[in-house]
Amino acid sequence: xxxxxxxxxxxxxxxxxxxxxxxxxxxxxxxxxxxxxxxxxxxxxxxxxxxxxxxxxxxxxxxxxxxxxxxxxxxxxxxxxxxxxxxxxxxxxxxxxxxxxxxxxxxxxxxxxxxxxxxxxxxxxxxxxxxxxxxxxxxxxxxxxxxxxxxxxxxxxxxxxxxxxxxxxxxxxxxxxxxxxxxxxxxxxxxxxxxxxxxxxxxxxxxxxxxxxxxxxxxxxxxxxxxxxxxxxxxxxxxxxxxxxxxxxxxxxxxxxxxxxxxxxxxxxxxxxxxxxxxxxxxxxxxxxxxxxxxxxxxxxxxxxxxxxxxxxxxxxxxxxxxxxxxxxxxxxxxx
Amino acid sequence: xxxxxxxxxxxxxxxxxxxxxxxxxxxxxxxxxxxxxxxxxxxxxxxxxxxxxxxxxxxxxxxxxxxxxxxxxxxxxxxxxxxxxxxxxxxxxxxxxxxxxxxxxxxxxxxxxxxxxxxxxxxxxxxxxxxxxxxxxxxxxxxxxxxxxxxxxxxxxxxxxxxxxxxxxxxxxxxxxxxxxxxxxxxxxxxxxxxxxxxxxxxxxxxxxxxxxxxxxxxxxxxxxxxxxxxxxxxxxxxxx
Ligand SMILES: Nc1ncnc2c1ncn2[C@@H]1O[C@H](COP(=O)(O)OP(=O)(O)OP(=O)(O)O)[C@@H](O)[C@H]1O
Ligand SMILES: [Mg+2]
Numbered sequence: 001x002x003x004x005x006x007x008x009x010x011x012x013x014x015x016x017x018x019x020x021x022x023x024x025x026x027x028x029x030x031x032x033x034x035x036x037x038x039x040x041x042x043x044x045x046x047x048x049x050x051x052x053x054x055x056x057x058x059x060x061x062x063x064x065x066x067x068x069x070x071x072x073x074x075x076x077x078x079x080x081x082x083x084x085x086x087x088x089x090x091x092x093x094x095x096x097x098x099x100x101x102x103x104x105x106x107x108x109x110x111x112x113x114x115x116x117x118x119x120x121x122x123x124x125x126x127x128x129x130x131x132x133x134x135x136x137x138x139x140x141x142x143x144x145x146x147x148x149x150x151x152x153x154x155x156x157x158x159x160x161x162x163x164x165x166x167x168x169x170x171x172x173x174x175x176x177x178x179x180x181x182x183x184x185x186x187x188x189x190x191x192x193x194x195x196x197x198x199x200x201x202x203x204x205x206x207x208x209x210x211x212x213x214x215x216x217x218x219x220x221x222x223x224x225x226x227x228x229x230x231x232x233x234x235x236x237x238x239x240x241x242x243x244x245x246x247x248x249x250x251x252x253x254x255x256x257x258x259x260x261x262x263x264x265x266x267x268x269x270x271x272x273x274x275x276x277x278x279x280x281x282x283x284x285x286x287x288x289x290x291x292x293x294x295x296x297x298x299x300x301x302x303x304x305x306x307x308x309x310x311x312x313x314x315x316x317x318x319x320x321x322x323x324x325x326x327x328x329x330x331x332x333x334x335x336x
Numbered sequence: 337x338x339x340x341x342x343x344x345x346x347x348x349x350x351x352x353x354x355x356x357x358x359x360x361x362x363x364x365x366x367x368x369x370x371x372x373x374x375x376x377x378x379x380x381x382x383x384x385x386x387x388x389x390x391x392x393x394x395x396x397x398x399x400x401x402x403x404x405x406x407x408x409x410x411x412x413x414x415x416x417x418x419x420x421x422x423x424x425x426x427x428x429x430x431x432x433x434x435x436x437x438x439x440x441x442x443x444x445x446x447x448x449x450x451x452x453x454x455x456x457x458x459x460x461x462x463x464x465x466x467x468x469x470x471x472x473x474x475x476x477x478x479x480x481x482x483x484x485x486x487x488x489x490x491x492x493x494x495x496x497x498x499x500x501x502x503x504x505x506x507x508x509x510x511x512x513x514x515x516x517x518x519x520x521x522x523x524x525x526x527x528x529x530x531x532x533x534x535x536x537x538x539x540x541x542x543x544x545x546x547x548x549x550x551x552x553x554x555x556x557x558x559x560x561x562x563x564x565x566x567x568x569x570x571x572x573x574x575x576x577x
Contacts, residue, residue, distance in 0.1 A: 168446060173437040180426035187386060187420070189412035189441030189489055 026145040033152035039239035039251025040159040041206035047246035049199040050179030055112030057232035059089040059204040063211025064226040068136035081212040089208025097200040120227035135222030244314025265296035339364040346393035356548040369539030377548040417491030419482035427471035438488035460484040476507040
């Protein structure tokens with residue numbers, strides 16, 4: 001049963017937009033799929049290889065800008081950007097990793113944070129190329145959300161399956177060895193520098209593709225959006241942690257939960273406070289509603305604390321524990 | 337035939353000369369014991385061989401090739417396997433996965449790697465523990481996992497750093513037996529060990545150091561009767577008395 005869960009879920013997701021033609025929910029699902037790809041990439045380098053990235057937005061934004069600039073300057077369909085976006089993200093990741101992976105410990109995490117900021121500043125300053133804060137606007141290819149939905153779904157599925165495949169090969173074993181103990185890994189013939197590079201570039205490619213798709217879908221980007229530290233880089237970490245660090249399906253679950261939480265706050269608890277304000281005519285509640293919609297970062301913080309306290313291995317990693325807690329009688333039933 | 341040679345090896349840590357001009361040659365197929373009191377530089381010699389840090393001076397040769405300064409992973413690839421005195425299991429992986437990761441150094445596919453791993457675990461007597469998570473193994477089996485993993489890289493020369501320390505008498509018998517069987521496969525072994533019973537019974541030749549310097553070399557009997565060795569281990573009073 002558990003084995004078929006992903007397949008059943010996939011079928012449901014394929015049918016979903018046909019049955020339920022609500023553009024809002026389709027939009028949310030597209031975001032979820034994009035986050036599955038980003039989360040899978042983050043999980044590759046951080047979860048499986050143990051090199052925690054705080055700067056995924058560097059790759060995401062590079063992918064998005066690659067697609068956007070190709071369309072904007074050369075009139076090349078932004079769909080080409082999907083492939084080029086991934087490759088350009090690797091072009092950023094390669095020299096970065098080459099330098100940073102020479103050092104061990106927290107250097108990579110700190111440097112990735114810096115990379116994020118450097119990329120954001122470049123995109124802001126290089127106005128002739130990127131139009132700076134004005135951002136890039138392109139014509140969306142489709143009016144309907146359905147094509148985007150399926151393309152995003154395909155990206156998500158490809159991300160999860162490629163990670164699953166890679167983790168069954170020599171590369172996967174090498175990534176895990178590096179995460180567990182770099183000295184031991186070296187003594188077993190593993191070129192730790194090289195395989196950290198491999199892992200980072202896979203992550204960058206997936207994240208860059210996600211960025212390019214985001215450009216295509218949203219039609220507009222600016223540096224604050226796609227190089228955002230908290231809305232992209234930190235969100236990527238949260239997707240990984242909430243879903244389950246170092247698990248294949250963790251990013252998929254994490255993406256779903258995090259987009260939901262994000263939306264929950266953005267809409268002020270799905271309009272609960274706004275509704276209450278209208279109902280009672282209270283100015284205070286009206287203002288509160290406005291602030292709550294900006295408070296998603298606070299919500300993220302609380303969520304992470306809860307997850308780390310109660311589900312340190314994430315929802316997927318601690319699935320059995322979670323089920324045991326929610327359904328206390330299930331265990332007793334099985335025992336008798 | 338000389339398989340391995342260390343020539344005038346020097347290693348300084350700041351002002352401390354942890355290894356000071358040590359030279360020795362190891363014959364193909366022999367068990368070569370390396371002894372010395374605590375802090376005398378044995379582990380440091382291993383770390384120099386596997387290139388965990390650059391040597392201060394001297395050279396290391398394996399199969400007539402100079403390997404000084406070669407990258408650690410490359411050292412493994414050319415056929416020098418090692419274990420760690422302070423064991424380094426891939427903690428959250430199963431015993432099987434630990435050994436598969438090692439096996440990949442000589443084969444490419446998962447299928448082959450798994451075969452090599454199963455075979456090696458069987459040879460080293462760890463097969464019955466294959467699904468156990470490495471960090472939950474007791475110390476005796478962790479030491480054995482170190483040997484198994486190193487063996488899965490198919491070495492010609494194996495460096496064993498105190499793999500018998502902390503074992504109970506039964507485990508000790510098992511460890512001695514395993515080391516002998518590894519030698520019988522034609523693998524050359526350099527072994528560091530404090531337990532005299534072990535080192536004296538299995539070594540073909542022994543090299544003794546103290547404060548990073550050579551004090552004796554020879555067959556076990558010669559070394560155990562050597563005055564400088566007895567002094568280093570038991571103190572001057574014993575040597576005179
Ligand atoms: N990485 C290091 N940095 C600084 N000093 C070191 C380092 N490694 C070892 N030393 C020092 O070098 C000397 C030799 O240490 P080493 O670990 O080689 O001894 P050993 O013979 O293996 O001892 P033991 O029998 O206790 O394992 C010691 O004085 C130790 O403190
Ligand atoms: Mg030592």
